[in-house]
Amino acid sequence: MEVFAIILSFVLLVTIAYRGFSVILFAPVCALVAASLSNFPLLPGYTELFMGKAVIYIKSFFPIFLLGAVFGKVMEETGMARSIAKEVIKKIGKERVTLAIVVACLVLTYGGVSLFVCVFAIYPFASALFKEAQLPKRLIPCCMAIGAFTVTMDCLPGTPQIQNIIPTVYLGTTTYAAPALGIICAIFLLGISYSYLHWRCRQAIKCGEGYGNHTINEVVVDTDQKLPPWYVSILPLLTVLVVNFFFSSIYTWNPELLAPFQNLNGLPLVAKSIKNVASLWSLILGLLTATILASVLGYRFLPKHVSLKSVINAGAIGSLLAIMNTASEVGYGNIIASLPGFTEIAHTLLNIGGDYPLFNAALMINVLAGVTGSASGGVSIALEIFGQHWLETTAAMGIPPEVLHRIASMAAGGLDTLPHNGAVITLLAVCGLTHKEAYKDVFAITCFKILTAFFGVIVFMTTGIV
Numbered sequence: 001m002e003v004f005a006i007i008l009s010f011v012l013l014v015t016i017a018y019r020g021f022s023v024i025l026f027a028p029v030c031a032l033v034a035a036s037l038s039n040f041p042l043l044p045g046y047t048e049l050f051m052g053k054a055v056i057y058i059k060s061f062f063p064i065f066l067l068g069a070v071f072g073k074v075m076e077e078t079g080m081a082r083s084i085a086k087e088v089i090k091k092i093g094k095e096r097v098t099l100a101i102v103v104a105c106l107v108l109t110y111g112g113v114s115l116f117v118c119v120f121a122i123y124p125f126a127s128a129l130f131k132e133a134q135l136p137k138r139l140i141p142c143c144m145a146i147g148a149f150t151v152t153m154d155c156l157p158g159t160p161q162i163q164n165i166i167p168t169v170y171l172g173t174t175t176y177a178a179p180a181l182g183i184i185c186a187i188f189l190l191g192i193s194y195s196y197l198h199w200r201c202r203q204a205i206k207c208g209e210g211y212g213n214h215t216i217n218e219v220v221v222d223t224d225q226k227l228p229p230w231y232v233s234i235l236p237l238l239t240v241l242v243v244n245f246f247f248s249s250i251y252t253w254n255p256e257l258l259a260p261f262q263n264l265n266g267l268p269l270v271a272k273s274i275k276n277v278a279s280l281w282s283l284i285l286g287l288l289t290a291t292i293l294a295s296v297l298g299y300r301f302l303p304k305h306v307s308l309k310s311v312i313n314a315g316a317i318g319s320l321l322a323i324m325n326t327a328s329e330v331g332y333g334n335i336i337a338s339l340p341g342f343t344e345i346a347h348t349l350l351n352i353g354g355d356y357p358l359f360n361a362a363l364m365i366n367v368l369a370g371v372t373g374s375a376s377g378g379v380s381i382a383l384e385i386f387g388q389h390w391l392e393t394t395a396a397m398g399i400p401p402e403v404l405h406r407i408a409s410m411a412a413g414g415l416d417t418l419p420h421n422g423a424v425i426t427l428l429a430v431c432g433l434t435h436k437e438a439y440k441d442v443f444a445i446t447c448f449k450i451l452t453a454f455f456g457v458i459v460f461m462t463t464g465i466v
């Protein structure tokens with residue numbers, strides 16, 4: 001009955017999210033449905049466990065969501081994101097439409113622009129180019145997913161996306177953990193994903209499918225719109241990477257910085273040591289510096305009806321929805337993890353590849369990312385519950401925590417992109433397409449991402465490369 005309660009709760013959450021209802025409201029409802037069927041105290045479960053875990057997540061990662069959203073909004077409204085995308089497409093050439101769009105998404109997301117902002121910035125170009133090349137519009141989400149949802153999210157060392165930040169808090173690593181392994185996996189993932197997309201495009205051309213008749217979110221790119229020069233626009237992206245690298249890999253943080261706060265009576269949730277927050281601080285400084293630079297360089301390119309104040313405010317408000325959605329999914333996952341039925345599931349999963357902790361971590365994090373519909377939610381819950389166990393078992397085998405970081409991060413980006421995932425829903429909505437029309441090819445990329453995490457495990461086990 002307990003296992004059935006968890007499955008029922010999961011199906012309810014997927015269905016509700018798929019139909020567009022707020023996860024913030026219904027995640028606790030679905031969690032409490034499972035709790036009630038498992039004789040778990042409801043009100044304490046909500047106020048103490050659900051909200052407690054959600055607050056811990058907000059405390060740890062809200063600055064990244066806030067600064068990332070503001071930075072992305074500034075890049076979007078000043079035209080800097082579009083300027084970079086336009087230049088990438090111009091250099092690669094319109095005849096290589098899919099490659100140009102993939103690379104444009106890669107550049108923006110690796111530079112710290114959130115995948116949501118990337119989708120809005122790139123879609124107008126993608127739509128126009130696909131229509132000109134007579135490629136099916138239904139393949140645009142797949143093309144953009146390859147650029148925004150794959151290697152720059154969790155494979156490449158130093159990527160400032162949240163999925164690469166979370167393991168640093170639990171494992172004491174940096175965002176540059178296991179760089180060689182991450183790059184190998186990135187090449188593997190890009191290779192199979194782009195080959196699949198190319199094959200699907202060739203199939204469509206062979207069948208004479210064309211762009212299709214679409215009326216939703218059809219846009220026209222204004223070629224006369226004044227945009228900042230691309231070489232100016234890319235400076236804030238480089239700033240994120242450079243500042244983050246300096247403070248996480250070169251600068252030495254004073255280990256006594258936290259001591260005054262750890263000794264304050266009644267101050268909750270203080271980090272245990274500098275290594276648990278150094279990567280967070282590094283990225284905060286990188287995003288803050290880049291946001292200031294982007295505001296200064298792009299201010300005069302803002303549309304006449306848009307002020308810098310309204311852009312910053314919009315980014316800040318937008319970050320609240322993003323952090324609350326993810327925090328609710330984390331709270332949901334922690335209630336599920338506390339139920340008797342989850343003990344059975346966890347015991348079964350821990351026994352699968354138990355002698356190989358990296359394999360076990362890749363499996364467990366994929367499952368939890370799928371349950372929550374969130375990469376950041378899934379990896380947070382998994383590392384909260386099993387992180388210490390994996391650290392101890394990998395250390396006993398001589399496996400560096402940096403390798404566990406990279407595998408955990410890549411596994412988080414696997415099953416998370418099920419139909420109820422917020423990024424998938426947003427991507428399809430922006431493109432004016434339905435799940436029925438376009439999700440099949442997005443799911444193919446999801447399968448490749450799942451495969452990549454296990455590929456990384458095999459590469460490390462056979463070569464020892466870090």
